[in-house]
Amino acid sequence: xGESARVGDPMLAVKAMVENTLRPVLGAAEIRFEVPPDPxxxxxxxxxxxxxxxxxxxxxxxxxxxxxxxxKDATLVESAKPVNGYVNVFLKTKAVAxxxxxxxxxxxxTYGFSEKGTERFIVEHTSANPIHPLTVGHARNAxxxxxxxxxxxxTGRQVETHFYIDDTGRQTAVAALGYKMVGDGEPxxxxxxxxxxxxxxxxxxxxxxxxxxxxxxxxxxxxxxxKAKIDEWVxxxxxxxxxxxxxxxxxxxxxxxxxxxxxxxxxxxGYERGEREVSRVVRQLVKLVLEGHRQTLSRSNINHDVxxxxxxxxxxxxxxxxxxxxxxxxxxxxxxxxxxxxCDNAAEDLGLKKLLNISPNYTIPDLVLTRSDGTTxxxxxxxxxxxxKLARASRVLNVVGVEQSLKQLQLKVVLYALGHPEALNQSHxxxxxxDVAGFQMSSRRGRLISFDSMLDQARDKAIPEVKxxxxxxxxxxVSRVAEAIGVAxxxxxxxxxxxxxxxxxxxxxxxxxxxxxxxxxxxxxxRIRSILGKAQGHLVQxxxxxxxxxxxxxxxxxxxLCSRLPETMRFAAETLRTExxxxxxxxxxxxxxxxxxxxxxxxxxxAELSSxxxxxxxxxxxxxxxxxxxxxxxxLERM
RNA sequence: GGGCCCGUAGCCUAGCAUGGAUAGGGCGGCGGCCUUCGGAGCCGUAGGUCGAGGGUUCAAAUCCCUCCGGGCCCGCCA
Numbered sequence: 001x002g003e004s005a006r007v008g009d010p011m012l013a014v015k016a017m018v019e020n021t022l023r024p025v026l027g028a029a030e031i032r033f034e035v036p037p038d039p040x041x042x043x044x045x046x047x048x049x050x051x052x053x054x055x056x057x058x059x060x061x062x063x064x065x066x067x068x069x070x071x072k073d074a075t076l077v078e079s080a081k082p083v084n085g086y087v088n089v090f091l092k093t094k095a096v097a098x099x100x101x102x103x104x105x106x107x108x109x110t111y112g113f114s115e116k117g118t119e120r121f122i123v124e125h126t127s128a129n130p131i132h133p134l135t136v137g138h139a140r141n142a143x144x145x146x147x148x149x150x151x152x153x154x155t156g157r158q159v160e161t162h163f164y165i166d167d168t169g170r171q172t173a174v175a176a177l178g179y180k181m182v183g184d185g186e187p188x189x190x191x192x193x194x195x196x197x198x199x200x201x202x203x204x205x206x207x208x209x210x211x212x213x214x215x216x217x218x219x220x221x222x223x224x225x226x227k228a229k230i231d232e233w234v235x236x237x238x239x240x241x242x243x244x245x246x247x248x249x250x251x252x253x254x255x256x257x258x259x260x261x262x263x264x265x266x267x268x269x270g271y272e273r274g275e276r277e278v279s280r281v282v283r284q285l286v287k288l289v290l291e292g293h294r295q296t297l298s299r300s301n302i303n304h305d306v307x308x309x310x311x312x313x314x315x316x317x318x319x320x321x322x323x324x325x326x327x328x329x330x331x332x333x334x335x336x337x338x339x340x341x342x343c344d345n346a347a348e349d350l351g352l353k354k355l356l357n358i359s360p361n362y363t364i365p366d367l368v369l370t371r372s373d374g375t376t377x378x379x380x381x382x383x384x385x386x387x388x389k390l391a392r393a394s395r396v397l398n399v400v401g402v403e404q405s406l407k408q409l410q411l412k413v414v415l416y417a418l419g420h421p422e423a424l425n426q427s428h429x430x431x432x433x434x435d436v437a438g439f440q441m442s443s444r445r446g447r448l449i450s451f452d453s454m455l456d457q458a459r460d461k462a463i464p465e466v467k468x469x470x471x472x473x474x475x476x477x478v479s480r481v482a483e484a485i486g487v488a489x490x491x492x493x494x495x496x497x498x499x500x501x502x503x504x505x506x507x508x509x510x511x512x513x514x515x516x517x518x519x520x521x522x523x524x525x526x527r528i529r530s531i532l533g534k535a536q537g538h539l540v541q542x543x544x545x546x547x548x549x550x551x552x553x554x555x556x557x558x559x560x561l562c563s564r565l566p567e568t569m570r571f572a573a574e575t576l577r578t579e580x581x582x583x584x585x586x587x588x589x590x591x592x593x594x595x596x597x598x599x600x601x602x603x604x605x606x607a608e609l610s611s612x613x614x615x616x617x618x619x620x621x622x623x624x625x626x627x628x629x630x631x632x633x634x635x636l637e638r639m
Numbered sequence: 640g641g642g643c644c645c646g647u648a649g650c651c652u653a654g655c656a657u658g659g660a661u662a663g664g665g666c667g668g669c670g671g672c673c674u675u676c677g678g679a680g681c682c683g684u685a686g687g688u689c690g691a692g693g694g695u696u697c698a699a700a701u702c703c704c705u706c707c708g709g710g711c712c713c714g715c716c717a
Contacts (some may be wrong), residue, residue, distance in 0.1 A: 364642095530677060535676090603677095
């Protein structure tokens with residue numbers, strides 16, 4: 001039990017003891033533990049079907065033998081019953097509680113965490129384009145990525161979180177053009193919101209400008225097409241102008257004398273080359289937007305360790321280096337300046353399909369790395385970026401939308417084929433799309449539902465609730481508490497759904513503060529704090545609570561459940577599934593709330609019983625506090 | 640056409656990795672609980688062909704096959 005005690009895992013210690021007892025009965029057979037379907041059946045189950053087969057005995061026979069053997073262990077085992085080829089074990093409440101008490105006392109808010117190891121992870125997430133506010137989709141990415149990073153840290157990994165700033169694409173250039181036209185103005189509203197409007201307006205003006213030039217063409221069809229396009233974008237401009245009239249005035253005035261298409265192209269090219277004036281303007285805008293992103297993220301307890309500029313990869317030669325490697329690769333094919341990579345051939349030759357679990361019938365499409373004018377594409381730059389990440393971590397996780405799966409695969413194939421087997425240490429951690437019912441999001445049309453608006457709505461919903469319950473709080477305290485509740489609601493709602501499931505975003509779902517929600521967990525925690533606060537006055541500090549006194553079923557279940565936190569955390573880390581954590585914490589809260597309603601703690605029959613129950617409440621407090629930390633939710637004393 | 644993901648009560652969701660014991664929760668519905676520590680709570684109740692069909696197995700929500708429905712990807716966009 002030395003090892004399991006060291007890592008602070010009571011259930012691991014318990015299992016080790018059970019295994020010791022069973023070993024003589026079961027011989028060399030593998031001993032696996034399951035959780036019985038109903039807590040009434042036991043705390044642990046050991047299936048014996050396989051072992052029975054190997055030993056030529058019946059499962060039930062083995063189960064009976066195992067039970068008898070286990071029941072001799074009077075300190076740990078309350079009872080052991082052979083049922084349907086399983087041994088169902090009830091553990092002694094006291095035995096588990098003693099272990100838990102020791103471990104939670106020493107680990108405090110890091111109970112459930114593994115000791116820090118040497119494995120180095122990079123988790124890249126959020127990585128939004130620096131031209132508009134973060135949306136509900138980014139919210140999912142950021143919350144998923146951040147929670148994964150926290151889970152990995154909790155299980156002993158060193159984790160660095162990275163935000164990749166895609167600042168060299170066409171979109172940024174369009175926004176930068178607008179920025180230049182309005183004269184590097186300082187925004188009056190939140191900078192990313194302002195930039196989003198600027199981008200949408202400029203983009204529409206660029207579209208109209210381009211279409212107007214097509215009007216003089218001879219081709220009838222093209223002219224018609226251009227007319228339609230103008231109509232469409234004029235409509236968009238009208239809509240946007242209504243929202244931000246001053247910006248519209250300023251931009252449309254300037255736009256008259258400028259060939260917008262050309263301007264955009266020149267910004268793209270100039271920025272890629274790192275020309276001083278262009279770079280100054282673009283970087284200034286990007287930094288403004290990024291500041292807005294950071295505000296939003298920081299509101300929701302998300303803080304990246306490192307921000308990587310895509311443009312740096314161009315300026316510092318990383319991309320050129322990749323291209324030169326590509327050119328000398330036998331998988332590179334090209335016409336003129338355009339280069340493509342034969343991903344399928346490479347994968348076949350190098351046995352990558354088997355390695356990456358790709359169907360042998362599937363033909364991986366070629367990847368285009370440069371345009372015919374020699375400029376690079378997004379994935380090309382991403383190859384260079386991956387090398388940077390892989391150089392400083394043993395595992396790289398890219399939290400990227402599932403729609404990028406093919407690109408992420410091609411990226412890996414190219415890296416591997418260029419002689420970087422460490423590419424296999426990089427994984428695409430995909431998440432599904434967030435739909436907003438009846439709403440077509442479009443950053444080019446300035447139509448989006450922002451991460452901030454989610455946080456705002458959640459906070460605003462919480463404010464009257466907090467006031468109602470805490471009339472003595474100042475407005476500032478109220479808004480601080482309400483903000484935390486809102487963040488909890490949103491983080492919990494998004495982390496609680498498996499990443500491979502599409503989310504149909506609706507306000508009522510995100511703003512549900514009841515039973516299965518972040519606020520519900522916070523509420524449970526606040527109740528615990530409230531009890532513990534009251535206990536300080538009239539109960540002596542008891543260093544050695546007598547857990548023998550805890551005879552309630554709910555007490556037993558709470559203790560066993562809390563002892564499962566470390567293994568739950570490890571499971572979440574292995575599978576990269578945040579919902580494992582939310583599901584777990586909800587079960588803890590459910591049982592605690594039932595307990596709270598059914599059993600008095602402070603007013604227990606005797607002081608000794610009260611002390612033992614307070615110790616239990618403290619254990620649950622530590623357990624919840626620990627999980628809240630992993631979910632990025634700020635615990636509250638009152639709410 | 641090819642590849643990947645999803646399909647569990649009116650709605651949302653867990654369980655699928657390692658097949659096994661009555662498929663867990665929540666919202667909404669209905670009925671209760673304010674003389675015990677915070678009612679954002681507790682207790683009870685109704686509601687399920689686990690998309691359909693076949694197969695493997697003593698045993699399938701879980702593994703295999705086919706089909707149906709939804710989504711994404713297969714751009715010199717990102």
